[in-house]
Amino acid sequence: MPKTTHHPMPFSLSLSRAWARSDSLLCVGLDPDPGKMPAHLAHAPDAIYQFCTAIADATADLVCAFKPQIAYFAAQRAEDQLEALIEHIHTAHPHVPVILDVKRGDIGSTAEQYAREAFERYKADAVTVNPYMGFDSIEPWLAHADRGVFLLCRTSNPGGADLQMLDVGGEKLYERVARLAAGPWNGGGELGLVVGATVPDELARVRALAPGLPLLVPGIGAQGGDVQATVAAGRAANGLGMVINSSRAILYAGRGEDFAQAARQAASEARDTINRFRNA
Amino acid sequence: MPKTTHHPMPFSLSLSRAWARSDSLLCVGLDPDPGKMPAHLAHAPDAIYQFCTAIADATADLVCAFKPQIAYFAAQRAEDQLEALIEHIHTAHPHVPVILDVKRGDIGSTAEQYAREAFERYKADAVTVNPYMGFDSIEPWLAHADRGVFLLCRTSNPGGADLQMLDVGGEKLYERVARLAAGPWNGGGELGLVVGATVPDELARVRALAPGLPLLVPGIGAQGGDVQATVAAGRAANGLGMVINSSRAILYAGRGEDFAQAARQAASEARDTINRFRNA
Numbered sequence: 001m002p003k004t005t006h007h008p009m010p011f012s013l014s015l016s017r018a019w020a021r022s023d024s025l026l027c028v029g030l031d032p033d034p035g036k037m038p039a040h041l042a043h044a045p046d047a048i049y050q051f052c053t054a055i056a057d058a059t060a061d062l063v064c065a066f067k068p069q070i071a072y073f074a075a076q077r078a079e080d081q082l083e084a085l086i087e088h089i090h091t092a093h094p095h096v097p098v099i100l101d102v103k104r105g106d107i108g109s110t111a112e113q114y115a116r117e118a119f120e121r122y123k124a125d126a127v128t129v130n131p132y133m134g135f136d137s138i139e140p141w142l143a144h145a146d147r148g149v150f151l152l153c154r155t156s157n158p159g160g161a162d163l164q165m166l167d168v169g170g171e172k173l174y175e176r177v178a179r180l181a182a183g184p185w186n187g188g189g190e191l192g193l194v195v196g197a198t199v200p201d202e203l204a205r206v207r208a209l210a211p212g213l214p215l216l217v218p219g220i221g222a223q224g225g226d227v228q229a230t231v232a233a234g235r236a237a238n239g240l241g242m243v244i245n246s247s248r249a250i251l252y253a254g255r256g257e258d259f260a261q262a263a264r265q266a267a268s269e270a271r272d273t274i275n276r277f278r279n280a
Numbered sequence: 281m282p283k284t285t286h287h288p289m290p291f292s293l294s295l296s297r298a299w300a301r302s303d304s305l306l307c308v309g310l311d312p313d314p315g316k317m318p319a320h321l322a323h324a325p326d327a328i329y330q331f332c333t334a335i336a337d338a339t340a341d342l343v344c345a346f347k348p349q350i351a352y353f354a355a356q357r358a359e360d361q362l363e364a365l366i367e368h369i370h371t372a373h374p375h376v377p378v379i380l381d382v383k384r385g386d387i388g389s390t391a392e393q394y395a396r397e398a399f400e401r402y403k404a405d406a407v408t409v410n411p412y413m414g415f416d417s418i419e420p421w422l423a424h425a426d427r428g429v430f431l432l433c434r435t436s437n438p439g440g441a442d443l444q445m446l447d448v449g450g451e452k453l454y455e456r457v458a459r460l461a462a463g464p465w466n467g468g469g470e471l472g473l474v475v476g477a478t479v480p481d482e483l484a485r486v487r488a489l490a491p492g493l494p495l496l497v498p499g500i501g502a503q504g505g506d507v508q509a510t511v512a513a514g515r516a517a518n519g520l521g522m523v524i525n526s527s528r529a530i531l532y533a534g535r536g537e538d539f540a541q542a543a544r545q546a547a548s549e550a551r552d553t554i555n556r557f558r559n560a
Contacts, residue, residue: 031389071384071386071391074393075396075397077359103386103410105383105385105410105432107437109311110351111351113355114351114355121354121357130385130410131442132411132412132444133432133435133437133439134435134437134439134440134441134443137439152413155412155414156387157387157388157413157416159415159416159417160414162414162415163414163457164413166448167448167449169446173448176446
């Protein structure tokens with residue numbers, strides 16, 4: 001595979017350009033589940049790569065980012081297909097950043113290895129990282145100064161409240177994470193936050209605490225988040241500032257040979273719905 | 281590779297038997313760093329596998345567990361060597377459980393994929409998991425009822441205090457995690473906790489809150505934790521209850537052709553030191 005000459009600019013800048021170029025806040029999450037993929041692909045040895053590249057090619061002009069979720073590749077022993085997929089996106093759609101959803105979190109020496117995996121091996125433009133182990137577990141990621149790091153803040157799952165909503169002295173734990181990410185932890189300016197679309201009140205609170213940070217917002221579509229409430233709560237002052245992820249509702253919109261066209265249709269509708277409320 | 285018929289018993293039982301059989305609380309962490317490995321292995325295509333199996337074979341009778349750290353394999357594109365390493369340990373040392381250090385944490389559908397990766401692909405006996413996303417992010421791991429799950433609680437790194445030491449209403453966040461793991465989250469009885477050797481006061485507090493849980497304790501050796509204080513703080517009423525991990529101080533005790541013998545010597549000394557204080 002040819003060495004890519006990707007990454008001439010900081011992630012925050014490439015994301016800003018992607019928002020402008022695509023006129024879209026939509027991110028398509030690439031979570032390839034063999035049990036849900038079209039039957040005609042099932043027996044190809046590189047079915048995951050074929051499926052994901054077809055989705056990417058059909059939706060690239062409609063999105064501000066792609067977000068492969070590494071667990072779906074690792075469970076299938078498909079690391080090589082993930083490498084090839086990201087290489088394909090960088091080559092065929094160089095203006096669409098790739099956020100590799102890994103949610104890692106470990107001590108410094110191990111975090112360095114994870115950062116190498118995500119940024120050097122997979123050539124991701126940005127990642128998701130878990131903040132539980134504190135700032136020195138995040139620093140090795142930030143040492144890759146041109147890459148983006150989205151810290152988990154208030155997640156979209158039911159158990160997200162178990163720890164994140166605990167009061168830590170006048171504020172909730174997720175609010176503390178948002179304040180740290182917007183302030184002392186963000187020396188390089190490339191931090192963002194993950195906040196679920198299923199919790200619009202907390203999304204609005206995070207936007208207030210971190211007015212300038214990009215928010216990665218999963219949970220619309222299959223997880224049930226409401227688009228209007230999400231956009232109203234999370235948009236930045238300029239109407240941008242959000243990367244709104246949809247995975248299953250787009251990937252599995254169709255299961256026949258026209259699955260990519262069905263995905264494009266679903267992505268187009270999602271983008272338009274978001275844009276209607278973005279400018280409202 | 282032959283299918284293993286591993287896992288006839290719950291992790292908690294295999295760990296108890298390993299403690300008794302080895303008379304050891306020591307766990308050797310398998311964190312293969314090519315820059316630190318013996319020079320004569322450097323150019324072998326399976327250097328990581330050769331290095332780790334040599335360490336495992338030289339120390340298996342001295343330890344209660346092995347703990348490969350997946351980041352070191354993933355950064356080197358060495359997933360196949362990790363699979364082969366764990367298969368080797370199960371075959372050659374079937375009484376030594378393997379804790380795969382992954383520190384994952386994600387929503388239910390993704391956590392299922394991660395659990396498949398760790399337990400089905402790699403055939404780990406136990407894993408480490410990050411609690412930040414709450415109980416429903418842990419449940420898919422617990423669904424593998426015979427496997428162990430060590431939740432991050434109070435970690436050994438300097439930034440471990442950033443969130444874990446926040447007061448969440450009469451207790452610290454790490455204490456809340458310990459209480460949840462010892463109580464409502466531990467229906468199947470296979471939860472444990474990760475608590476660093478660098479924070480003996482908190483280790484004692486976790487032991488008080490979770491008297492029956494196995495504690496995975498990294499941080500002795502290169503990270504500077506004191507063995508006597510660690511053992512005094514963390515041992516259970518029966519003098520067991522701890523899996524005390526050492527990685528670098530054992531793996532890189534020697535860098536010549538006798539590296540495995542040097543590792544054995546370092547492991548033997550670590551076990552003996554732990555045992556001296558365990559029975560004190």
